[in-house]
């Protein structure tokens with residue numbers, strides 16, 4: 001290994017050790033995740049080179065107007081994603097979070113993800129800010145109960161509500177309000193935590209992007225784990241760990257708690 005390589009490795013080990021110290025010392029650590037947390041399990045991100053928005057326009061797929069304009073296309077997209085999520089398995093980074101959660105008496109996890117991988121990995125206390133792929137509801141809000149998103153829902157696209165209107169997945173689309181209780185709890189945690197660990201989000205979608213900033217403004221340290229720089233990276237108080245969640249999280253756990 002050349003000198004630059006050795007330096008990089010040492011720097012990385014120092015940062016991992018600093019992150020491990022912050023985590024072991026924290027009384028109320030909170031985790032916040034985005035699409036990058038799922039990418040090593042095979043779920044595509046939204047932005048970036050392999051992201052969905054390279055192939056589709058965000059407003060065509062992730063808005064109510066988009067669903068009304070082209071329900072067939074949108075539901076094809078959700079069918080593919082649901083199928084992928086059912087088949088995929090959480091990677092080693094999720095097991096590391098389970099371990100941290102076991103070591104700490106409290107470790108709430110706020111997520112923008114809708115894929116259910118945290119729960120599949122056994123992570124508890126997951127706060128879903130953007131809803132989930134578990135259920136769908138009437139797009140016109142007729143009041144019929146939500147339905148489970150299972151294979152048979154996709155026999156005829158777009159799936160319809162018992163009232164005849166089309167169904168929409170119970171995820172938060174652009175321009176829609178986030179679930180009130182989930183958002184309120186996330187803001188409260190940002191206001192009371194003494195450490196936040198932000199993993200795999202581009203930090204561009206509001207209001208989720210404002211949550212770590214609330215903690216930082218109180219002088220709380222934030223650990224950012226991301227393969228790339230984000231608007232959070234340069235904010236004072238952020239400890240930047242550049243790399244994948246599937247590699248970095250197990251390394252932190254190894255230093256913090258042993259194998």
Ligand code: BJW
Nearest residue numbers: 034035036045046047112175200201202205206227244245
């Ligand atoms: C790795 C990795 C690895 C890769 N390891 N890292 C103008 C200015 C400011 C705000 C607005 C504005 N105009 C409108 C708004 C509000 C709007 C918004 O924020 N828009 C911005 C995009 C400009 N927000 C809303 O509309 C929200 N509602 C709202 O604000 O209500 C009030 C209001 C309404 C109207 C006007 C104003 C206020 C709702 C947002 C809903 C977002 N919905 C989606 C789709 C969900 C449904 C579904 O999934 O089917 O949520 S969009 C999409 O983006 C999805 C995600 O949850 C969300 C965030 O993406 P995320 O998780 O950050 O993923 P990526 O792909 O962006 O980034 C991945 C990251 O991982 C990258 O950084 C990689 O480097 C990294 N990575 N592999 C670690 N292995």
